[in-house]
Amino acid sequence: MMDIEKLRQLLDAVQHGQTTVDDALERLRLLPYEDLGYAQLDLHRALRNGMPEVVFCQGKTNKQIVAILKRLWEHHDRVLGTRASSEMAEAIQKDILEAHYDPDSRLVTLVRGQLPARPADAPYALVVSGGTADMPVAEEAAQTLEFFGARVERAYDVGVAGIHRLFDRLDLITKAAVVVSVAGMEGALTSVVGGLVSCPVIGVPTSVGYGASFNGLSALLAMLNSCATGVSVVNIDNGFGAGVIAYRILKAGPRASEEKNI
Numbered sequence: 001m002m003d004i005e006k007l008r009q010l011l012d013a014v015q016h017g018q019t020t021v022d023d024a025l026e027r028l029r030l031l032p033y034e035d036l037g038y039a040q041l042d043l044h045r046a047l048r049n050g051m052p053e054v055v056f057c058q059g060k061t062n063k064q065i066v067a068i069l070k071r072l073w074e075h076h077d078r079v080l081g082t083r084a085s086s087e088m089a090e091a092i093q094k095d096i097l098e099a100h101y102d103p104d105s106r107l108v109t110l111v112r113g114q115l116p117a118r119p120a121d122a123p124y125a126l127v128v129s130g131g132t133a134d135m136p137v138a139e140e141a142a143q144t145l146e147f148f149g150a151r152v153e154r155a156y157d158v159g160v161a162g163i164h165r166l167f168d169r170l171d172l173i174t175k176a177a178v179v180v181s182v183a184g185m186e187g188a189l190t191s192v193v194g195g196l197v198s199c200p201v202i203g204v205p206t207s208v209g210y211g212a213s214f215n216g217l218s219a220l221l222a223m224l225n226s227c228a229t230g231v232s233v234v235n236i237d238n239g240f241g242a243g244v245i246a247y248r249i250l251k252a253g254p255r256a257s258e259e260k261n262i
Contacts (some may be wrong), residue, residue: 007076052076054240057108058083062091069096073110080147081108082140082240105139105239107147115149123253124151125246126176128166128193130159130183133208138182140239141204141246148247160188173197178249180242186210187219194228202242203233261262 013019032127057065065081065088073096084092089101092108100109125145128145129138135156145152155173158166162216166173166189172180174197182204183189190203203226205219213219216236223233 049127052078055081056083057081057088062088066092066095069099069108069110076165077112078079078147079110082106084108102139102143104136105143105144106136107140109147118149118151122151123177123249123250124153125178125180126153126155126173127180128189129156129180130185130189131208132157134182134184134206137204137206137237137239140183141180141182141243143198144240145247150247150250159183160192163192166192170196178246180204180246182206182239184216184219185213187222189230190223191226191228192262194226201231202245203231204239204242205233205236212231232256
């Protein structure tokens with residue numbers, strides 16, 4: 001992450017006498033966390049696990065969200081907010097001009113610079129969805145992956161009600177390094193995908209469906225009870241969580257391949 005590079009530059013400046021030890025200590029003082037009263041900002045997280053703290057916007061006031069994002073933006077080159085309403089986004093963009101909002105995924109992103117270009121043949125995460133109604137959750141997963149710099153492919157509206165649509169994308173599916181399978185109703189898509197691939201599959205049940213789907217509980221239980229191997233499941237509508245797991249799988253992939261060759 002960019003934050004690690006900033007720390008490296010700071011230490012290099014101290015080593016070459018361009019920054020005093022006291023100045024460096026002052027800049028490092030806030031690394032553990034910063035107390036805003038209503039939030040404890042974890043400014044050290046990117047150095048611990050490679051990803052900065054992400055803001056869950058839902059349930060917070062517009063004033064709190066803006067203040068939190070501003071402080072994170074001062075310390076990080078990449079800031080992400082999830083589950084932001086259009087009203088929240090309007091307040092954020094009024095105070096933080098660099099903020100970008102996507103109404104489909106409900107993600108707010110702040111980005112300085114560009115990630116290194118990834119080769120066209122880089123391992124990719126595939127995000128599949130059962131129906132068009134699942135797209136907001138699918139896009140939350142896909143855009144979270146893209147925010148962290150992963151290569152992402154999409155195959156939407158390929159649910160089991162017309163399973164030939166899924167089979168038409170079989171080449172794309174079988175070559176993926178990890179699949180995020182997003183589905184509501186009975187959630188059967190994840191089991192089908194799990195039976196087709198050798199890579200990890202992350203099931204994301206959505207709250208899409210009629211009354212007996214119990215706001216996604218039916219899909220959640222179906223995915224948890226999948227007889228396909230290699231399937232894991234996140235919480236209902238948690239596209240962000242699935243995206244982070246998929247990213248970590250991609251990130252660990254090259255190291256795993258190197259270990260196999262030892």
